[in-house]
Amino acid sequence: MNIFELLKKNNLFHFYQPIYHLEENQLFGYEALLRSDHLKSPAHLFKDAMKSNILYHLDTTSIEKAFSIYRKQHQQEKLFLNVFISTLLNPNFVDFMENLLFNASKNAPKIVFEMNEAIEEEEMWASSILLERVAIFRSMGIEFAIDDFGQGTASLRNTLEIEPEYLKLDRFFAHNLGTSEKKQRLISLFTEYFNKDTTVVLEGIETASDLQTASDLGIDIAQGYYLGKPAEIVS
Numbered sequence: 001m002n003i004f005e006l007l008k009k010n011n012l013f014h015f016y017q018p019i020y021h022l023e024e025n026q027l028f029g030y031e032a033l034l035r036s037d038h039l040k041s042p043a044h045l046f047k048d049a050m051k052s053n054i055l056y057h058l059d060t061t062s063i064e065k066a067f068s069i070y071r072k073q074h075q076q077e078k079l080f081l082n083v084f085i086s087t088l089l090n091p092n093f094v095d096f097m098e099n100l101l102f103n104a105s106k107n108a109p110k111i112v113f114e115m116n117e118a119i120e121e122e123e124m125w126a127s128s129i130l131l132e133r134v135a136i137f138r139s140m141g142i143e144f145a146i147d148d149f150g151q152g153t154a155s156l157r158n159t160l161e162i163e164p165e166y167l168k169l170d171r172f173f174a175h176n177l178g179t180s181e182k183k184q185r186l187i188s189l190f191t192e193y194f195n196k197d198t199t200v201v202l203e204g205i206e207t208a209s210d211l212q213t214a215s216d217l218g219i220d221i222a223q224g225y226y227l228g229k230p231a232e233i234v235s
Helices: 003-008 042-051 055-070 085-089 093-103 119-126 130-139 155-162 181-194 208-216
Strands: 013-021 026-035 078-083 111-115 143-149 166-169 199-202 221-223
Touching: 013 055, 026 042, 026 055, 042 055, 055 078, 055 085, 055 093, 078 085, 078 143, 085 093, 085 111, 085 119, 085 130, 093 130, 119 130, 130 143, 130 155, 143 155, 166 181, 181 199, 208 221
Parallel strands: 026 078, 078 111, 111 143, 143 166, 166 199, 199 221
Antiparallel strands: 013 026, 013 221
16 A cells, blocks of 8 residues: 555554653653554655655644544643654644644643654755744744754754754663663763753663663653553544
8 A cells, every 4th residue: 555545545543652751750741653554664654755745744644643632632741743854844834733733622732843863854954944943833832852862963963953842862872771881971971961951861761770770860751662662542
């Protein structure tokens, strides 16, 4: 089944992975992850959408569906939504988000846009319009996160320019964190530098040892299979 058939038949859904506040020992929010029974990897879906020039349609369809399902069950916890830079820059996206939030109840969950350094959109980070768009969405109450920090070559520059509310470290840093002194020193550096203005989030926590080490290093927010696997939310 190709990308057009998936969208036409509305054959897309989301899994939601929990994100926890470690110090307060409570649920902080969920990340919405696009899924389909007919695709092995969501990455293939987005690549097909790019090639077919319908990435904006797919991205906004995903955002609207994830938000509408989530807000029926969760109103206090934040909703982390992945968004492409090209979507943020699309001239129609401001109206799209204004309508989405306007039609939602006043108790709708707080949205966090996760910005990822997709190779196909690397040059778009340099757009003079991007910071203006970020400011507009912030005025709507939307927060921002840099996703997979440490994976892309421009991570530090983009983080300093965007000044995100959240910095999600790439899962590489969590793997065997409990036994890696080098990774521990890096995470200590990140938390010491960023945590004054930006909350550092560690993804990919898979063991109790890595979780404890992350907490000891000053990580307040964490995500990973050890804390909770992605699952559907029944509306």
